[in-house]
Amino acid sequence: MYQLYYSPRNASAAVHWLLHDLNVPYELIRVDRKQQQQKSAEYLKLNPSGRIPTLLIDDQPLSETAAILITLCERHPEQAKMPALVSPDRSKFWQWMMYLTNTLQNELMVYFYPHTTDSNGIEAIKQAQVVRLAEILTLIDRELSHHTYLVGDTLTACDFFLFLLGYWCLALPQPLTEYPNLTRFMRLMAKHPSITAVNDIEQFDLDCDIFTFID
Ligand SMILES: N[C@@H](CCC(=O)N[C@@H](CS)C(=O)NCC(=O)O)C(=O)O
Structure with a gap:
């Protein structure tokens, strides 16, 4: 199960689209930037950079949009959202x-x-x-x-x-x-x-x- 900490139109959107495209179950958790929730002690425990997005993968936090995108591609190779290992x-x-x-x-x-x-x-x-x-x-x-x-x-x-x-x-x-x-x-x-x-x-x-x- 995936949980995506997101804010609309932020970097998290790229992850949101990929999660939807992979057709996997996920839950969205909105981070209220007006309230600076990304700098709250609770959020910083998940993502010490205080940035959005964070993806929980089986309760383990992962940050950095590119790293999250690549990890999702690797976890769902059948959806081929990253070229195969043998491909140029x-x-x-x-x-x-x-x-x-x-x-x-x-x-x-x-x-x-x-x-x-x-x-x-x-x-x-x-x-x-x-x-x-x-x-x-x-x-x-x-x-x-x-x-x-x-x-x-x-x-x-x-x-x-x-x-x-x-x-x-x-x-x-x-x-x-x-x-x-x-x-x-x-x-x-x-x-x-x-x-x-x-x-x-x-x-x-x-x-x-x-x-x-x-x-
Ligand atoms: N390199 C990071 C950058 C993330 C980032 O800067 N996110 C912005 C939203 S697009 C953010 O969290 N801004 C709030 C802040 O800096 O307090 C990534 O790609 O995940």
Whole structure:
């Protein structure tokens, strides 16, 4: 049995979509960020970083979105959300999972939560991040020009993670539609049954302009 500590549209959403997609039983436990519940003594016992998500696997806590996604793929190999060990795509899966978590996600965090001792420096950090994120999105866009999903033409757990991070990118000043392949990917994923199925809980705006086709 799985229990996911989540907050809507947070990093936990990638895990939520994968849990639904794997068709395994799970329970959701909402962490109230307005009350800073992720910093409560009770939560810190499960996840000392005070971040969301945490997944309990048979009562054992696991944190870090990428680690949780990979662990779930490993525990449910029959659902093939990670390329098989013998597949050349296996190492690409690792490459992109790492890139999403330690580069795209991380740089987005610096953009959304810039830290500096110089109060005049905040805007400079954000502007630098816009440039850095444009480089990252260009690279991902180029990769998506070769195939349907991030790791070839079969959906993997990386795609749930990329959809989430791509959604966060909608808040950047540069429109995501400047990346045509990423836009195509976002539109495809917005219709994925596991994403739409849990949207009453996650409340992503799947009707927003970027997801609308103009034929
Ligand atoms: N590297 C972590 C980052 C998780 C993270 O920063 N989560 C955010 C929500 S998207 C959070 O918990 N923010 C609340 C806080 O920092 O207090 C992961 O991927 O699990």
